Amino acid sequence: MAARASGQRLEVIARTLLAIVGAYAAASLVAATLARVLPGDRAEAALAGTIVSFAVFPAIVMWVFGARRVLPVLVSLVIGCALLAALTYWSITTGGRA
Amino acid sequence: MKAAFRQSMSWLHTWTGLLVGWILFAVFLSGTLAYFNSEITLWMQPETSQTRSQSDAVAKGGAWLQQNHPDAVEWSIFPANERGGAVRVLWTPPPATPDAKPVRDPDRDIAWLDPNTGQQINVRDTMGGAFFYRLHFDMHYMPRIWGRWIVGVCAMFMFVAILTGIVVHRKIFTDFFTLRFNKGQRSWLDAHNVVGVLALPFHIMITFTGFVTLASMYMPWGIAANFANDDDYFKSAFPQPEIPDTRGAPAPPLDLAAALATVDARWNGASPSSVTVFRPADTSAVVRMFQTSSAQIDSRADAIVMNRAGEVIWAKAGKGAATQTFGVMVGLHAGRYAGPDLRWLYFLSGLGGTTMIGTGLILWTVKRKRKHAAKSVAHVGLRLVEVLNTGTIVGFPLGVAAYFIANRLVPLDTVERAEAEIGWFFAAWGVSYIYAALRPAPRAWFELLAAAAAAFAAIPLLSAFTTGRNLFTSIASGDWTRATIDFALLATAVLFAFAARKVAAKSDAAPSHPRRSREQAQTS
Amino acid sequence: MIHLLGFVAALCGFVLLCAAMQRHQTEIFGARLAPALGRNLRYGGGALIVAAWLIDALGLGWAVGTITALGHLTLAAGLAIALLHWRSAALKKARAPARSKQA
Known part of the structure; x- marks a missing residue:
């Protein structure tokens, strides 16, 4: 019983960590990738990627x-x-930043 | 699988909501009050009249500077919009020697003018409604950047709580009109659902656009992928007017009429909200004007730079789709474009969001209290949540009342007077937590609610005694903004009195009395 | 004026939608309505909601009108709930003495 409870607690902690770190990492990378791949003005692409990332999180x-x-x-x-x-890394190293 | 998913979403909803619910309550309520920031400032500066025309207020500011500071090297005019009052004018005096750098003394080189007479007035030192606006995302007594991160993290919890709430709430359409009273936990859940569902478009919009307002701070990686430094990005995305600094020959101090005529034609009558004149007493004088943000939804208002003759020498280029989307999202959040009717809808929706958070917090304790009552054990966590609930849900409004009272009672010559008013706000709010911790729960609710009712009712009275203005003179002179605020304060008092009565009736009926008397018997 | 029209249309729409729901019919009318009538009420309510949006959008422009319509819908639904509550309380009150007489 105690083992199950502590196992559950561990899982909650694991999921919480994954949710916060994983979601932020994924959202950041979506923002960065979109900024690189979206066509048109670079500032526009960066802003569009940033806005979209708030829905990814x-x-x-x-x-x-x-x-x-x-x-x-x-x-x-x-x-x-x-x-x-x-x-993103490949795109930056080959295309460079402004 | 589906049941398991819903269960995990329910768990996520409960805990994301509870953990940051108190901060969210404060953020929502302060943001809601900030929809009336200009009106609140007007109420808090009884010395001024209400702006009839923002453009005219700019002209009055220019005329005053022309007459009183003709030799200044720079003028700035910040008129209130038509919802507010006093005009703020700033100037930079000429340097002592021609080669020295001109310096502005922030305490001395400033004046307030009445927007309709153009006369200098002595307005009391107050942050007015801007305090709630700042509190909403900067917090207070801490570096801004901390406040913004705290609010941002809490807002993400809020977003997750809203989305999981939709998943958990199975019967959105069946339960749409369902609100049962006097049924304990069921009623709290109904109320939580109803305010959540009815204003759902607002809740989703306001939370999402909230992130967008501080997008580049919370999520700088899109910009980092394309720009080696932030400044390049801001210059590219939001180009700012460039001010030429070539000097000409001395000339009479500039008259704003030409520049105002130019923007009036260009902006279809929309007023400037911020005006700066560089080198007003020189042939090379330059006027920079930002358009008022009430002219369109997009929050990034137009800007324009003109020369002495009012000819345009710099204008904003057209915007890309993403920049425009960004501006519209920020504009939707701040609601500066909203006319009086839509502003009230914003305000009521904001109150709905605040109620949703408050009922959610209370629901958590009501649910658990029943469980613990069955086992008849005291629970530290439950008690803590209850104290925080009482201290936030009633304490924050009590702080608001204290802030309004302070505005009328703090002596006008107090040093750092604006900050003293804010001190009253936090003192009243903070004391509410201590009070809630010292009293048994139902008593704390009742007494704090009653105190809030009395405090709100006292404000219009105090205002009548300490200023020349009261509800009747306001109505008689057609000063509807101040009259409405007085009415709203009285209505809030009635609402709190009603809630206090409700709590008193409840706790009399509840079987908590015998237990309390037993406790008293033990302690005595 | 547009605001008033939009709001009233939204309010009427929600009142009809509420009356169309079987679970609220006994609270409003004291009895259930015929299913066909309920369906018509639902269509009418839906049409009025759309009308509220169109009134706001055409009167205030599509962008501001749509935002305003959402605000009107929120407020109208809240008022509809209050009306439902008063109506059912009044109905209960009217019936209570009748029942006690029977007993």
């Missing part, structure tokens, strides 16, 4: 807490973030 928080198991969410988040990070 709560969506991921709800996903993290709503999913039955945490591990698949963690894995998908890490892979997704890594892909976005790689794309």
Whole structure:
């Protein structure tokens, strides 16, 4: 009983951490990637990406807490973030910043 | 699976809401009051009349500076909008020697004018409604940047709580009109649902656009991906007027008439809200004007730079779609564009949001109290939440009342008078927590509610005794803004009195009396 | 004037929508209405809500009108709930003495 309770508490902590860190990381990377890939003026693209990222954050928080198991969410988040990070990094190194 | 998902969303809704509910309550209520910031400032400066025309107030400011500070190297005029009153004028006196850098003394080189007569007036030192506007996102007694991060994090909790709330609330349409009274927990849930659902478009809009107002601070990575430094981004996204600094020959101090005629034609009659004149007593004089933000939803108002003759030498370029979206979102949030009717709808929706948070907080304790009462154990967490609830839900309004009272009672020659008024606000609010902690819950609710009722009722009276203005003179002179605020204060007093009576009736009926007398018997 | 029109249309719309719901019919009329009538009330209510939006949008412009319409809908729904509450309380009061006489 106690073991189950502490296991549950651990899972809540894990999900909370993943929700906050994961959602912010993903939202930031969405903002950065959109800023790079959206066509047109660079300031415009940066602003558009930033606005969109505020909708990404709560969506991921709800996903993290709503999913039955945490591990698949963690894995998908890490892979997704890594892909976005790689794309942004490649785009900045080849295209440069203003 | 679906049931499990809803359950986890319910858990998330409860805890995201509770953890930051008290800060959210303060943020929502202060933001709601800030929709009437200009009106509140007008009430708090009884020395001024209400602006009839913002453009005319600018002209009056220019004329006053022309006459009183013809040799200044810079003038600024900040008229109130038509909802407010006094005009603020600033100037930078000429340097002692021609080579020295001109310096403005912020305490001395400032004056307040009546917007309709153009005469200098002595307005009391107060932050007025701007205090609630600042409190809403900067907090107080802490560096601004901390306040903004705290509010931002809480707002994200709010956003998650709203979205999970929609998932949890299964029967949005079936329960749309359902509000049952005197049914304990059920009634609190009904009230929470009703105010949540009815103003749902507002809640979602206001929370999302709230992030957008401080977007580049909360989420700087989009900008960081495209710009090596922030300044380049701001220069590119929001170009500011450039002021040429080539000097000409001495000339008579500038008359604003030409510049005002130019903007009047260009802006279809919309007024300037902030005017700066560089080198007014020189042939090279330059006038910069920002358009008032009530002219359109987009919050990023037009700006224009003119020369002495009122010819345009710099104008804002057209905006891209994202910049325009951004401006409209910020504008939707701040509601500066709203006329009186829409402003009231904003205000009522804001009160709805505040009520949603308040009922949510109370619901948490009502639910758990029943559970704990069954086990008949005292619970520290529950008690803490209850104290915080009482101290916030009644304490914050009590602080507002104290702020209004302070505005009338703090002596006019007090040093740092504006800050002293704010001190009253936080003192009353803070004492509410202590009081709530010292008294048993139902008594604390009743006594604080009664105190708030008395405090709000006292404000129009105090105002009548300490200033030349009272409700009747305001009505007689057609000063509807001040009269409405007096009415609103009285209505708030009635509302709190009603709530106090309700709580008293409840706690008399509840079986808490025998327990309390037992406690008293034990302590004595 | 536009504000008043938009608000009244929204209020009437919500009153009809409320009356169309079976669970509230006994509170309002003391009995359930025929399903066909309920359906018509629902259509009428929906049409009035759309009308409220159109009134605001055409009178105040699409952007500000739509925002205003949302505000009117919120306020009107709140008032409709209050009306429902008064109506059902009045109905209960009117019936209470009748029932006690029967008893």
